[in-house]
Amino acid sequence: MxxxxxxxxxxxxxxxxxxxxxxxxxxxxxxxxxxxxxxxxxxxxxxxxxxxxxxxxxxxxxxxxxxxxxxxxxxxxxxxxxxxxxxxxxxxxxxxxxxxxxxxxxxxxxxxxxxxxxxxxxxxxxxxxxxxxxxxxxxxxxxxxxxxxxxxxxxxxxxxxxxxxxxxxxxxxxxxxxxxxxxxxxxxxxxxxxxxxxxxxxxxxxxxxxxxxxxxxxxxxxHPQRVVDWLAEFLPDAQPPRRALLKHASRTLLKHGHRPTLAAWGLGGRYTGAATLAITPAEVAIGDAVELELHLRAKATRSQVLAIDLIVHFPRPGGATRKVFKGWTFRLAGRDARTLRRKLSLRPVTTRRMHAGAASVEVQVNGDVVAEGGFLILSS
Known part of the structure; x- marks a missing residue:
């Protein structure tokens, strides 16, 4: 320990x-x-x-x-x-x-x-x-x-x-x-x-x-617009160290699907395609994990750059708490399909206690929610 x-x-x-x-x-x-x-x-x-x-x-x-x-x-x-x-x-x-x-x-x-x-x-x-x-x-x-x-x-x-x-x-x-x-x-x-x-x-x-x-x-x-203004001024022709700085500075806005920030990073286009989310198992005890499987199929003929995040609504007494998990960023070719998998741990941590109840997951692509699912958290 x-x-x-x-x-x-x-x-x-x-x-x-x-x-x-x-x-x-x-x-x-x-x-x-x-x-x-x-x-x-x-x-x-x-x-x-x-x-x-x-x-x-x-x-x-x-x-x-x-x-x-x-x-x-x-x-x-x-x-x-x-x-x-x-x-x-x-x-x-x-x-x-x-x-x-x-x-x-x-x-x-x-x-x-x-x-x-x-x-x-x-x-x-x-x-x-x-x-x-x-x-x-x-x-x-x-x-x-x-x-x-x-x-x-x-x-x-x-x-x-x-x-x-x-x-x-x-x-x-x-x-x-x-x-x-x-x-x-x-x-x-x-x-x-x-x-x-x-x-x-x-x-x-x-x-x-x-x-x-x-x-x-x-x-x-x-003041999200202030950071958007920084991107407009400092991102063009930025060398790798400055680019890394600006990307880290943008992380919260990117995770929350802030459209002007997504656009500054070339991620502002709406996803054209289908998305389905499967979550297994449907019921899980605190301390275990669920597996998320996301299937994407592009309908556009041109490739699309996608920034994908997972928004999880965890149950808590009197309501729910929202947590955004960074997912994937990649280019999806025209008419292409891709399946993505991720495990979501339900182990309590210092910054997040787990409670029994219904949880939900939203898949956000370039700022838009394109798929949803849910599961039940059981007392351990």
């Missing part, structure tokens, strides 16, 4: 953090820090552990924020080379890095929002921290409190030698970062981040470009 994710913030890591902070500041009350941080830690889940350890930092690091930030910076492991965008961050004898950066960043954010002067000092500390973990969670309260200051800083960071710092410019300002504070002002109007994304769209690091793609995908959820 895999180690629980929460154990990335372990009691041993707390003790090592105490040792490195003591090295950086001889006046650090290591015993008090460890007692505070370890009290009840093992009963907590991942995010709660990060907040709990941050509470211990607040209780024991200097009240003077500049002093506290200097202590944190001195406790960190050496920064990677500027062109090293690997994710092998971990705490070693050389200093702190990796997941301890989450509570350290939380401490910096809590102190940083107190004043604009504190925010400026916090940004310096996050510039260092993000090269040993990430500052994407910590910078978000600063964006809310001091947007002009932070956006000007992020714009400068788009040309920083470190790929980790350039990534933070995009990742930290994503409107809907998972696990992070939602930036409601940017959900309503993402205009402030557009210059940042433009500066990074052709970044030499795939790590940075993937963040730009995820940022654009966030924007697509609320």
């Amino acid at each position: 895999a180690e629980p994710f929460k154990n990335l913030l372990s009691p041993e890591l707390v003790r090592v953090a105490g040792a490195h902070l003591s090295r950086a500041w001889p006046g650090f009350d290591r015993a008090r820090f460890e007692a505070h941080a370890l009290d009840g830690l093992e009963a907590l889940e991942m995010k709660a552990r990060a907040m709990h350890i941050a509470d211990a930092f607040e209780a024991t690091l200097p009240d003077d924020f500049d002093h506290a930030a200097t202590v944190i910076e001195a406790s960190l492991a050496p920064a990677p080379a500027p062109d090293d965008d690997s994710l092998g961050f971990r705490t070693t004898d050389a200093g702190l890095a990796g997941w301890i950066g989450w509570p350290l960043g939380e401490f910096i954010a809590r102190r940083g929002v107190a004043s604009e002067a504190h925010a400026r000092r916090a940004l310096v500390a996050l510039h260092a921290l993000t090269q040993r973990f990430s500052g994407e969670f910590a910078i978000r309260p600063l964006i809310v409190a001091y947007p002009d200051l932070v956006f000007a800083t992020l714009q400068r960071w788009t040309v920083d030698p470190s790929a980790h710092v350039r990534r933070l410019a995009s990742e930290g300002s994503r409107p809907r970062l998972p696990w992070g504070l939602q930036l409601k002002a940017l959900i309503a109007d993402p205009t402030p981040t557009e210059p940042i994304l433009r500066a990074l769209v052709d970044d030499p690091s795939a790590y940075v470009r993937r963040s730009v793609a995820n940022h654009l995908n966030d924007i697509a959820r609320d």
